[in-house]
Amino acid sequence: MNKMPADISTNKTKLIRLPKDSNITRLFLTLVAIVIVAIVLKPHNFPSTSNIESIMKQLVEYGLMAFAVGITMISGGIDLSTVYIANMSGIVAGIYMRTFISPEASLSEQLMVSLVAMLIGILIGALCGIFNGILVAHFNIPAMLATLGTFQLFMGISVVISGGTTISRIPGPFTTIGNYRIFGFVPIAFVIFIIIAILLSVMMSRTKFGTRIYLVGTNAKSSKFAGINNKAVLIKVYMLAGILSSIAGLISLARVNSAKADFGSSYTMTGILIVVLGGVNPNGGFGSMTGVALAVVVLQVLSSLLNMFQNISNYYRDLIWGVALIGVLILNYMISNGKIRKLKKKN
């Protein structure tokens, strides 16, 4: 337990304050354990650069969408539409580049168009997010239902825009840049993910906006009485979630060089699994982005390890994640029960 600092003026603060959350420690230890087991079991395949590279590449999209689900969950709601915002952004950006990039144009021109396409994609994410936010904050539709409706809506719009087809073969430098590897093996997408993870973590734990998100998620009534503008906070959170989703969509577009309306429908559930594993409380008001980031790494590493066993098909992943989710919930339950007993004794 934290003792009152004797002299406040010497209290140094770190930029990213790691919560004294034992959940993070547990996740970290789990990660280390899995990595050790993996290296022991598959000493030739697992620690290879190609494997690490593929882990880094694949976890980015899951991770970004998990962040989106995570911040909305902390705010007391949820975003079930992340995948479809991602798809829409990818589709629109893809169509834009296909329409406006001509093979004869110079590289810098093509680059410009690609950049505009990305900006449009992100703008779409923001707009979708704002729409979600308005439904939740202004019309008071429970987030689960609102985003259930918008996920259908966004998917539908994506179908209309794409004509039901897959948008593929994106011209221009987009895919090359998107798949670029720093130092030969670190995918640029992963770097983006890390940067975003750090920014989000800092935002949530060190800024007034982040604090407000936690407060609204803890008790929306009290936050109103405390002078917090719930509407503004929620709309911003959903907008941010939309932007995160759209970035994931753009990254996906670069990685697989295509986008379609119904891609990745299982990602939603995976996103929820990740955030709960990462320690976000489904009732709101509690959780950390660091935990979510760790959780996605743990799951991706585990997934990659399982992939190396020929007789364990991909589908086992679902099974293991399901077990992991429930296992973590039970573990958290038993641990926090012990904590509460200690607290009651003290005060």
Added chain:
Amino acid sequence: MNHFSIKKITKQTEFYVFLIIVALSLLIQFRSGQFFTNNNIVDLMRSMVVPSMYAICAFLAFVSTGPDVSFPLIAALSSYATIVISLNIGYKGPVIWLYVLAGVFGLLMGAFNGFILVKYKFPALIVTLGTSAIFSGVLFGVLKARRMELPSTMLEFGKSSILTVKNADSGLGSQLPSTILILVGLYIVTYLVLNYTIVGRGVYAIGGDEVSAERAGFNVKMIRFGVFCANGVVASIAGMTYSSMTQFALPNEFSGAEMTVIAAIILGGTRITGGVGTLKGTLLGTFLIVMVANSLILLGIPVYWQRVFTGLIIIVGTAISVRKSSGSVKKSLKAEVTSK
């Protein structure tokens, strides 16, 4: 006290859903002339069978506890396992025993859900997401499920009908499948249990105030456990019915149904916080969603746009439904904070 006063009826959400259905059906009839044809009605009823069964699962879960999203996978896994077993042993008997076998599987899976929910009290959405993943993993990973042929008894059952109609104008024919009898049976049983047994009232009670239910003497744990076991059985029936009607085992086609079913029951007046909801509302809500999905074509709306419309209807419909249910509570309390 006049229980059927006009005022009472208009206050219910179910009434408004009914109005919307009537309005929409008139609109469709006006545009296409095809809505009130005999084969369209029969087709609609056919399309209702499986979603309505799912709706029972979603309804019972919401009223007593919270969202259950695992029922499509319980349906998939229980029916697939049954089909595989029946093919392996060369089963030639009546289809009812296959339903029973699937029911056993469904019961086990539902019991699994129920056990975790009762023992740990985690949010239903998260738990059932997890168990859904587990069932999916078992289905596709362990059982390596894929499209399969059905045993002949299921094929016959799926093709059997209790009514055949033919549209004189278009020459199109439709059959009302026998499976609708199962649906009717399920609803009757559910209705009787919910409204005429103490246990049934207990389902509503624990959704209304769990502590009060315990104090009143309800066995909250058993009731909740029972609800999820029942869900498992109903889901397995839905799975077997779906497979029979589509004439194949199609394990990949199951997931995704949960969201629209949940939207349907909310539209039908089931409260998201629990404790409130009616079977007739559930049916109406399901009918509305099915009608929209099936009839947009009749309105001349291209297939592409259908999801957009479904999404819009869900958004608008649930907004209204949510408004209505919180409105009746607000009126009784002293003026709450009204400005946002």
Added chain:
Amino acid sequence: MNYNILSVKNIKKSFGGVNALKGVDLQIKKGEIHCLAGENGCGKSTLIKVISGFYTHDDGDIEIDGQNYPTITPSEAIKAGIQVIYQDFSIFPNLTVLENLALNQVISQKKKLVNKKEFRDIAEKAVRKINFEVDLDARVETLKVADKQLIAISRALLDDAKLVIMDEPTTALTKKEINNLFKIIENLKKNGVTILFVSHKLDEVFEISDSITILKNGENVISCPVSEMNEKKFAYYMTGREFAETNVSANTQMSDVIMEVSHLSASGFEDVSFKLRAGEILGISGQLGSGRTELALSLFGMLKPTSGEVKVDGKTVQINSVKKAQKLGIALVPEDRLTEGLFMPQSIKRNITVTRLNDFSNKLGFLKDQQIDSESLKWIKEIHITTENDELPASTLSGGNQQKVVVSRWLSNSPRIMILNGPTVGVDIGAKYDIHALLRNLAISGMAIIIVSNDASEVISTCNRVLVMHAGRIISELSGSDLSEKSLIEAFI
């Protein structure tokens, strides 16, 4: 009838190492109205749950109507004639009155099927016992609080209760409803039913009870007939401290009018006019439904006025948002700190500094931790919030300290006008006096304070003058020598 209907001796109960009851005795004579009092956390709730079988005691004897029960289950307690009416009434808001009344009995009779006629018979019998008129088919959540309570009482009486235990029954009732409740309690007494009610409200204790038992920290302090008790002794036994009525005198130095409300109307009240001076403590009293809460909300920007005008410092203002109210220097401590005031799982520090986030962050929005830490410690010290660590969640605080947190959060904003709605509801006597002293001191230092409260003694001991509201209008103003408990209570009726 002089024998004890309930006699519990030396009851011990602990939860995971915390001793809730350390050997408590309680003797209740048949046919009397017995009050069980004590500060929050003294063990009264635990004792009731032990008596009613909800908890199993670790040690001690329970004797009900002469029969000894080494252990007791809830259904045995009901069979023995004990009925508990909890503060939340244990009703099902989503079910009808009919079902709420009949279900308990039907379940205890181990019936499996619902017989609608049987339900109706039971329900009608129940409401007849206390002459309660209600629509049996209405869904309970649509009824007002007093009716919900009456449903709980009627239901309790169905089982031929010998001892009815009521836990803080008057918290959410209007004065009229409280009178009605007391009449019902008197009638029950006449019919031989014994009543145990838990309360810490002084006036109720003296008005209705025959005997009183006071607990503190899980132990008995005193049990005696109410005739041997007085207010001073009561306060002393409850808290262990001696109190003068209030040791801070009223502020007589009032200065300029800081707020002027003219013909203000909104949903819930109309045509309200008054002037508020700096340094004044203005009371607004009235029962539930009088519009007093709506008025408070309106002045804080949470309820849009439909007509009328508010002037602050002589200038007309539109208080259309909480932000605007804050800017004008208006603060509101809300009625229900559990659901409207605090963020229970969040730290005490965060709860205190929540209103100053803008001030304590830099241009990029980053929080300045040092300032937050020191602000939190400052208020903990100044207002005597008892906690050893401000990182602990607010839920670990007692009711009085929780209220102090909400108050300090607004004081941190340096308001010029502070509105407090029910500032000491559910707060133990010690903290209550602390808060009153604080408010008087604040008034002396120039703050204008509005206290919205139904607690007559609170209003009298703190306010300079009181506006009484009824059905949305101000019906009278009392001040100076006119202001007394008697005149206040009369004004309500």
